[in-house]
Amino acid sequence: MDMLLKKIIQNYQLAIQEKSAFSHHLSFHWKYFHDQFTLSNNPDDWATFRKKGFSKGLDCTIGQKFTKQDSLKILYDIIKKELGRFSYLIEESPIGCPDASQIDGQLVSESSCNFAYYAFRLLTETHIPIEKPIKILEIGSGYGGLARTLKQLFPNAIIYLFDLPHALALASYYINKNFPNLNAFYFSNFLENGGIIPPSYDAYFLPGWAIEKMPDASIDLVINTCSMMEMTGDIIRYYFDHIHRIINKNGFFYCVNRYTKQIGQEPICIGDYPFDSQWKLRFSAPKWDAPHIHELLLQRESSIKDPNFQPTIQQLNKIGKLITALRNKAIKVLKIKDSSDGIIIPTKAIIFGCIHDVILIFNQTTNKIYVKKIKIIKMNDKMAIIESKFRLEELIVLWEEISV
């Protein structure tokens, strides 16, 4: 076994030995995945961890919705166009053998498109210069896919990854294999160092509870994508206390989570997250391809307190309910009418995205995803009249069920 694997296994064991902190951090949802996880000492398992399902639950190449090559190509085309000269970020890493396809000479997966999209959003909305040695701290970094993409975009960034022990083991492997020259700091170093986190490393891999030892006002960008939504309310409050403490003046927090998700007995809602009043909204919208998820980018405003900030965040619960209702309505058989020649095409389809000016229609009969640029002209609870900028001049989408 090589040195890296030995180190990873040693650190996993050290983390799970901290039984009380570990069990406090495990929600009902993640207890299930932890119990299923076996830490292999076989190098071949690590070399193929994404294919073999070791990253199940934290990797959307497993059970992805853009499975078919032509659907993935549609996703790729959208993201590539959006990213322009940054489209190199879409390239998937071969580490861990993900389920990915070659498109236009690039290795592509749904995950790689997603992480490229997040990274580009951060670049364009924060205006952080790419050469800046920023400190990025990710809570719930999964197998490290976004951290890798961000390290490609911001090559001088220092990354701090906090997660549960099994995800952290995968991220340590993945990041080290992608960037073999990184000087990494592990939980074993943390323990040897008396719980002090020194600033002199390139990458940090630590279990969630070590965040307590992060110095105040030390981080430029905190990230949480699709992970708070799977924690308990207690742990979310715990992380918020530390985010408020460790983030720099004018630092950013990128928080992308479901409007609501049932975790055990507890509904976890983004509108209930305990933000204090010292934030400014920089970006806020339902995620373009997954409208049950909300994308928030916030900036720290230490000099002002905005009494309206919490009520603004609470509004997200209402938006979530509305979107859920619309989504449920949309999961029905649709009639799509091409009014240019008057033909009605009965289509068994699911609309899983209708955001801004893009509609994604998944046709269950052909297993294809159609993407249309649209303008909604008129909409009521039964139908929407939509103007399509592309092939069809006008589409009428009827929400009502038809018998087939």
Ligand SMILES: C[S@@+](CC[C@H](N)C(=O)[O-])C[C@H]1O[C@@H](n2cnc3c(N)ncnc32)[C@H](O)[C@@H]1O
């Ligand atoms: C659905 S995955 C998302 C992974 C990644 N952020 C993404 O967007 O693909 C949720 C992540 O949250 C992590 N997580 C769950 N509970 C946590 C906790 N208490 N502290 C830190 N991470 C946690 C899981 O281990 C997992 O890596």
